[in-house]
Amino acid sequence: xxxxxxxxxxxxxxxxxxxxxxxxxxxxxxxxxxxxxxxxxxxxxxxxxxxxxxxxxxxxxxxxxxxxxxxxxxxxxxxxxxxxxxxxxxxxxxxxxxxxxxxxxxxxxxxxxxxxxxxxxxxxxxxxxxxxxxxxxxxxxxxxxxxxxxxxxxxxxxxxxxxxxxxxxxxxxxxxxxxxxxxxxxxxxxxxxxxxxxxxxxxxxxxxxxxxx
Numbered sequence: 001x002x003x004x005x006x007x008x009x010x011x012x013x014x015x016x017x018x019x020x021x022x023x024x025x026x027x028x029x030x031x032x033x034x035x036x037x038x039x040x041x042x043x044x045x046x047x048x049x050x051x052x053x054x055x056x057x058x059x060x061x062x063x064x065x066x067x068x069x070x071x072x073x074x075x076x077x078x079x080x081x082x083x084x085x086x087x088x089x090x091x092x093x094x095x096x097x098x099x100x101x102x103x104x105x106x107x108x109x110x111x112x113x114x115x116x117x118x119x120x121x122x123x124x125x126x127x128x129x130x131x132x133x134x135x136x137x138x139x140x141x142x143x144x145x146x147x148x149x150x151x152x153x154x155x156x157x158x159x160x161x162x163x164x165x166x167x168x169x170x171x172x173x174x175x176x177x178x179x180x181x182x183x184x185x186x187x188x189x190x191x192x193x194x195x196x197x198x199x200x201x202x203x204x205x206x207x208x209x210x211x212x213x
Contacts, residue, residue: 003208005089006054006061006201007080009159010047011096011169012040013070022070029099029176037175040070042184043095046172049194059201064092073158084165088211091125091204092167093197094159097175097184105176110141114169115152116160124209126152126168132200137192140173140180166211170197 013022015038021028027039044067054061064079065071084090100108113129115122130151134142144151152168160167172193173180183189 002058002060003089003205004060004091004211005083005087006059007064007083007090007092007165008047008050008061009064009076009080009092009094010040010043011065011094012043014040014044014066014068016068022068027099029105029181031178031181035178035181037181037185039097039099039175042097042175042190045190046095046193046197049190050197053194053198054201057198057202059198059205060089074162077159077162080159080167081162081164084163088165090165091211092159092163092165093201094167094169095197096169096171097173097180098171099174099176106178108174109177109180110143111137111173112143112171113152114155114157114160114171116167117154117156119148120166121209121211122160122166122168123150123152125166125204126150128203128207129168129170129197129200132203133196136196136199140183 012027015021021038023040030036062083064076080092098108111133113126115126127150145153157169160169173184175181
């Protein structure tokens with residue numbers, strides 16, 4: 001197997017040694033009782049759990065983000081494109097979780113997957129990931145946009161628009177939704193999301209879609 005090289009991006013920043021969240025005050029949420037969710041930290045925790053699974057199965061991967069700093073999007077994309085240019089086998093997966101705008105916190109729920117606009121091989125990869133999430137994350141809503149015949153949402157996000165390779169961005173639930181935030185912060189939740197990502201990657205490897213843009 002091992003048809004592709006998986007270019008992993010844990011969105012936003014982490015926590016410095018002196019306790020500073022490098023993406024603050026954005027991409028975080030403080031609940032009324034003080035429980036605080038740092039999206040960049042949680043994204044990294046999920047990828048950290050995914051990495052040993054990939055190693056155990058022999059899947060090639062590269063990280064395009066810094067473990068602490070909020071690496072600029074341009075630098076993440078440049079690194080991904082350089083890796084892709086080596087052998088044209090790269091697939092970019094950006095890991096995030098979602099939130100509602102100020103004033104609407106707590107009203108959003110579920111998982112969604114984004115690709116760039118138009119029909120590309122990213123759509124097929126997103127569909128494979130969607131199918132895997134739907135099978136293994138039944139306790140949460142799976143959000144879809146079926147207006148163009150497939151499930152993914154299409155946006156001009158920088159990391160989707162500027163990457164040379166197929167690319168998807170996954171919003172793993174809403175971090176300003178208390179139930180979903182607690183799941184994402186738990187060891188069980190992080191491990192489950194990481195396992196679903198692994199199963200999705202293995203499914204893509206088995207199906208071996210052509211990487212066209």
